[in-house]
Amino acid sequence: xxxxxxxxxxxxxxxxxxxxxxxxxxxxxxxxxxxxxxxxxxxxxxxxxxxxxxxxxxxxxxxxxxxxxxxxxxxxxxxxxxxxxxxxxxxxxxxxxxxxxxxxxxxxxxxxxxxxxxxxxxxxxxxxxxxxxxxxxxxxxxxxxxxxxxxxxxxxxxxxxxxxxxxxxxxxxxxxxxxxxxxxxxxxxxxxxxxxxxxxxxxxxxxxxxxxxxxxxxxxxxxxxxxxxxxxxxxxxxxxxxxxxxxxxxxxxxxxxxxxxxxxxxxxxxxxxxxxxxxxxxxxxxxxxxxxxxxxxxxxxxxxxxxxxxxxxxxxxxxxxxxxxxxxxxxxxxxxxxxxxxxxxxxxxxxxxxxxxxxxxxxxxxxxxxxxxxxxxxxxxxxxxxxx
DNA sequence: TCTGGGGTCCTAGGACCC
DNA sequence: TCTGGGGTCCTAGGACCC
Numbered sequence: 001x002x003x004x005x006x007x008x009x010x011x012x013x014x015x016x017x018x019x020x021x022x023x024x025x026x027x028x029x030x031x032x033x034x035x036x037x038x039x040x041x042x043x044x045x046x047x048x049x050x051x052x053x054x055x056x057x058x059x060x061x062x063x064x065x066x067x068x069x070x071x072x073x074x075x076x077x078x079x080x081x082x083x084x085x086x087x088x089x090x091x092x093x094x095x096x097x098x099x100x101x102x103x104x105x106x107x108x109x110x111x112x113x114x115x116x117x118x119x120x121x122x123x124x125x126x127x128x129x130x131x132x133x134x135x136x137x138x139x140x141x142x143x144x145x146x147x148x149x150x151x152x153x154x155x156x157x158x159x160x161x162x163x164x165x166x167x168x169x170x171x172x173x174x175x176x177x178x179x180x181x182x183x184x185x186x187x188x189x190x191x192x193x194x195x196x197x198x199x200x201x202x203x204x205x206x207x208x209x210x211x212x213x214x215x216x217x218x219x220x221x222x223x224x225x226x227x228x229x230x231x232x233x234x235x236x237x238x239x240x241x242x243x244x245x246x247x248x249x250x251x252x253x254x255x256x257x258x259x260x261x262x263x264x265x266x267x268x269x270x271x272x273x274x275x276x277x278x279x280x281x282x283x284x285x286x287x288x289x290x291x292x293x294x295x296x297x298x299x300x301x302x303x304x305x306x307x308x309x310x311x312x313x314x315x316x317x318x319x320x321x322x323x324x325x326x327x328x329x330x331x332x333x334x335x336x337x338x339x340x341x342x343x344x345x346x347x348x349x350x351x352x353x354x355x356x357x358x359x360x361x362x363x364x365x366x367x368x369x370x371x372x373x374x375x376x377x378x379x380x381x382x383x384x385x386x387x388x
Numbered sequence: 389t390c391t392g393g394g395g396t397c398c399t400a401g402g403a404c405c406c
Numbered sequence: 407t408c409t410g411g412g413g414t415c416c417t418a419g420g421a422c423c424c
Contacts, residue, residue: 040392050392071389111424227422258399261421285396292392327416337391341418377393 008118011275012128013145013153014100016135017161019113020053023092024082026139035079037063037072042083044073048292048374052084092140099134103127108277116150118277128203146205151273154224156206159199159214211271216243223268230257230265245269283385287323288331289314290377296335297373304361310378311360315353324349324383328359331377332367339375342366349383356380 016022020038025031035058040049051072054063061076072079093112100107105117105127121127128144135142145156196214198204206214215222220242221231237256239245246269254262267273289310297303307330318325329343342363350356360378 047389048392052392066392068389068391074389114424225422229421261398284394286394288394290393329417339419343417345416375392379394 008106008120008275008277010119010121010124010127011147011150011153011277012105012117012119012124012131013147013150013157014115014117014131014135015143015145015157015161016096016113017141017143018053018055019093019140020084020089021055021058022140023085023089025055026092031080033057035061035063035076036082037069037076037079038082038084039072040069040083042081044069044079044081046070047294054079092138095138096135096140099138100131103131103134106277106279108279109282116153116277118275125203125205132202142202144203146203146207148207149271149273149275150277151224151268152206152208152211152271155215155222156204158222159196159206160202160204161200206271208271212243215271216241216246218242220245220265220269225268226265233257234265242269284323284382285384286379286381287314287318287321288329288377288379289317290331290375292333292375293373297376300369303369303373303376304364306376307360307364307378308357310376311357312353314378314380315356318380318382319351319353323385324351325356325380326383327381328356328363329379329381330360330363330367331375331379332364332369332373333375335372335374337374338371340367341379343379343381 021036024036024038034055036055037044037051037058038054039052040046043049046069049069051063051065051067051069053065054072058072058076058079061079063072063076063079069081073081089112096113097107097109097115100115100117103117103119104121105119108116108118110116117131119127124146128146131144132142143157143160145153145158145160147153147156219231219240220226220234221228223242223245226234233256234240234245237248237252239248245265248266248269250263250266252262253266256262257265291306291310293306297306311328315325325346326349327343327345329341331339331341333339344359344363346355346359
């Protein structure tokens with residue numbers, strides 16, 4: 001397979017708005033404009049299930065992705081709760097990606113509701129408007145960030161997202177809630193000098209020209225790749241803003257974060273980044289299956305049964321994909337939310353489901369298992385595919 | 389009201405070998 | 407009864423992202 005890595009003039013980041021909720025609105029038009037919350041089995045009373053996507057009206061009640069469903073139900077008692085429907089989201093996502101590929105761009109799929117596009121054109125805003133129009137035809141909406149690299153295009157989308165609809169601009173402190181379609185509280189995207197012109201209109205351009213003006217004063221966590229932990233460690237070094245990160249000493253960052261991560265953080269501060277758009281389908285390096293149980297497990301036999309079940313399920317999926325397993329890992333999370341992993345390399349790569357299950361149980365046997373267990377998981381690492 | 393599920397990549401330490 | 411340094415493989419954990 002040939003990789004398209006031609007230098008592109010513009011990078012576009014296309015991000016579907018409130019994706020899972022929007023998919024539900026497509027088939028339940030009567031729900032449009034209502035507070036809809038998608039997550040779990042659609043039962044707000046179910047413990048240990050969380051919000052995957054909340055419609056904008058639901059967000060106005062403070063409902064956020066990653067929040068327990070029961071909490072969402074308290075914040076927004078009149079919300080309509082719907083179960084996750086992975087198969088449909090996957091179908092709609094493929095429909096959107098196929099549509100994007102009809103434009104004169106190269107498409108790199110980033111998730112169900114996101115893609116990077118590389119375009120060699122003169123007027124990226126015009127292209128973005130055309131794409132938004134086409135997406136509307138699918139009964140969906142999207143925001144589009146335009147940048148001179150992927151990082152800036154991705155961050156531009158944050159400025160593009162509609163203000164006041166529960167979606168934060170970059171740097172408003174709403175880093176990674178851990179779910180797609182997540183949006184934070186919605187303060188005005190400001191730099192300190194007031195609102196950003198053009199923000200919230202669905203399309204926004206962020207390049208070297210306006211990088212400093214828009215990003216310098218924002219917290220480091222506004223950057224794609226800096227989460228709360230690294231932001232905190234940077235803060236301990238006296239680095240709180242993007243401008244301070246850009247001005248930081250690279251050797252100092254390397255000493256604090258490692259020879260690869262340190263300099264990478266410095267690069268992020270400058271807004272530099274990749275421009276490669278890889279159109280080749282993604283080949284996963286591993287596959288896992290995990291489950292948080294409604295009630296903690298304490299019975300050893302039950303724990304073993306569940307691990308065997310998860311191992312069987314994930315091994316069958318891997319086998320169906322024609323992939324070969326090299327390592328078997330087990331994840332155990334206790335009721336205290338302590339998470340531990342152990343893994344073992346197989347003597348030889350295998351497709352044998354019984355051997356994988358047996359190994360998972362062997363790995364499980366190395367855990368203490370002296371506390372109630374809330375989650376079990378099995379992860380398989382796979383032999384890389386031969387290059388075509 | 390406690391905190392989902394599925395991924396990727398990086399770092400660090402110990403074992404082992406030369 | 408010593409001592410070094412490099413390279414690679416393996417595991418555990420951390421951090422981030424959708």
